[in-house]
Amino acid sequence: MRYQRSSILFKEAQKVIAGGVNSPVRAFKSVGGTPIFVEKAKGALLYDKDGNTFLDYISSWGPMILGHAYDPVLKAIKNRAEKGTSFGIPTALETEIASLALEMVGNKDKIRFVNSGTEACMSAIRLARGFTNREKIIKFRGCYHGHSDAFLIQAGSGAVTFGSPSSPGVTKGTAEDTLLADYNNLEEVIKIFDEYPEEIAAVIVEPVAGNMGCITPKNGFLEGLRNICDKFDSLLIFDEVMTGFRLAKGGAQEILGVTADIVTYGKVLGGGLPVGAFAAKNEIMKELAPEGEVYQAGTLSGNPIAMAAGLATIQALDSDQEIYLRLEKKTENLELGFTEVLNKKGLPHQINRIGSMFSLHFTEEPVIDFRTAELGNNKLFKTYFHGMLREGIYLPPSAFESYFLNDALTFSNINKTIEAFRKVISGF
Ligand SMILES: *Cc1c(COP(=O)(O)O)cnc(C)c1O
Numbered sequence: 001m002r003y004q005r006s007s008i009l010f011k012e013a014q015k016v017i018a019g020g021v022n023s024p025v026r027a028f029k030s031v032g033g034t035p036i037f038v039e040k041a042k043g044a045l046l047y048d049k050d051g052n053t054f055l056d057y058i059s060s061w062g063p064m065i066l067g068h069a070y071d072p073v074l075k076a077i078k079n080r081a082e083k084g085t086s087f088g089i090p091t092a093l094e095t096e097i098a099s100l101a102l103e104m105v106g107n108k109d110k111i112r113f114v115n116s117g118t119e120a121c122m123s124a125i126r127l128a129r130g131f132t133n134r135e136k137i138i139k140f141r142g143c144y145h146g147h148s149d150a151f152l153i154q155a156g157s158g159a160v161t162f163g164s165p166s167s168p169g170v171t172k173g174t175a176e177d178t179l180l181a182d183y184n185n186l187e188e189v190i191k192i193f194d195e196y197p198e199e200i201a202a203v204i205v206e207p208v209a210g211n212m213g214c215i216t217p218k219n220g221f222l223e224g225l226r227n228i229c230d231k232f233d234s235l236l237i238f239d240e241v242m243t244g245f246r247l248a249k250g251g252a253q254e255i256l257g258v259t260a261d262i263v264t265y266g267k268v269l270g271g272g273l274p275v276g277a278f279a280a281k282n283e284i285m286k287e288l289a290p291e292g293e294v295y296q297a298g299t300l301s302g303n304p305i306a307m308a309a310g311l312a313t314i315q316a317l318d319s320d321q322e323i324y325l326r327l328e329k330k331t332e333n334l335e336l337g338f339t340e341v342l343n344k345k346g347l348p349h350q351i352n353r354i355g356s357m358f359s360l361h362f363t364e365e366p367v368i369d370f371r372t373a374e375l376g377n378n379k380l381f382k383t384y385f386h387g388m389l390r391e392g393i394y395l396p397p398s399a400f401e402s403y404f405l406n407d408a409l410t411f412s413n414i415n416k417t418i419e420a421f422r423k424v425i426s427g428f
Helices: 002-017 071-082 092-104 115-131 185-194 222-231 251-256 304-319 323-345 372-374 378-390 411-426
Strands: 039-044 043-046 054-057 109-113 138-139 179-183 201-207 234-238 261-264 277-278 350-354 357-361
Touching: 054 411, 071 304, 092 109, 092 277, 092 304, 109 115, 115 138, 115 201, 115 234, 115 261, 115 277, 179 185, 185 201, 185 222, 201 222, 222 234, 234 251, 251 261, 304 323, 323 350, 323 357, 323 411, 378 411
Parallel strands: 138 179, 138 201, 201 234, 234 261
Antiparallel strands: 039 043, 043 054, 109 277, 261 277, 350 357
């Protein structure tokens, strides 16, 4: 497999785009080598500029759950575009997607659409702060909630529980309002609440973490967060930008049986166009402008083309009673195949999977939080990543990302992937 054109295109991009990419993970920094430049995609297949084809296991980091260029979604986009692409004036389409999204989610009264997951999470904590009249939030190490200031926070030094900026440009003042705990560690959360019983507006969590590989919540973790938040009058925010409409119609709330106060969405809900959203009960949502005083706005929010793509996507998910089962079955086949290959080879590994989210870490210790995810052998991961790429399998270019299967992947595609994996691992 040759990447000549991609390599040239990357050099050209680097001359005019910061780092050559519009989102860091695309630069292949953690695996090395040249990023693949895509020409087009259809179904489960990516076609690059060098004429290579790949089975796609990232699905645009989740949104393309139905596969690429899915006909009903394309048709919806085309039809809608003919009528004008943006108005800054309400459309009935927004009400239509809001109604269906809320019906699928099942336990929220109102939703507000924005343009990205970042915006959704940023707005959700503003709303939580406005509603509770408190300033601090708790987040978990390794959980990603987009790139707004309040979330680019790492553990502070010493005994202090408040964080410090994890990126230059984030102020110390902002960092002091974000308190950090380890994922799956309820005791730490309790300690923080004991220290700041009346200052915490919200706990924000990925109910299934997908940004340090895929990590599922331990039994009782989310239930525990629910109880603590109730006890201290804080809000529980589920960041379902990844899991929403992917793990089930009602997302992680549905399959894990825990209800959050505010839930954020993105990715699948936009069907491949830029969409984010957050939803809550009336009591909370009425605080939002124009009804309430918590300000939030967007020139392109509820954009008709984005709404059309999102609506066509969730309609397809809503009307196919088998889709989540099928996705799960495919992902389970991948898990079983990989596990068999790895066990035969005697290679220490952890495979985490829930529904159609999956990750593989080369480590002996169960991966349950950021610390254990970091123990993975990155050198091995790089070799594995590039080996699979040569076999025509496009995986997330970092061990800290989750795989997202799409429904266009067939069982025979999965078997082909397992055979490619067998070949790659046999060379280890
Ligand atoms: C992708 C993601 C975000 C950010 O969404 P963007 O659309 O990239 O801004 C937030 N939270 C989670 C859990 C995500 O996976």
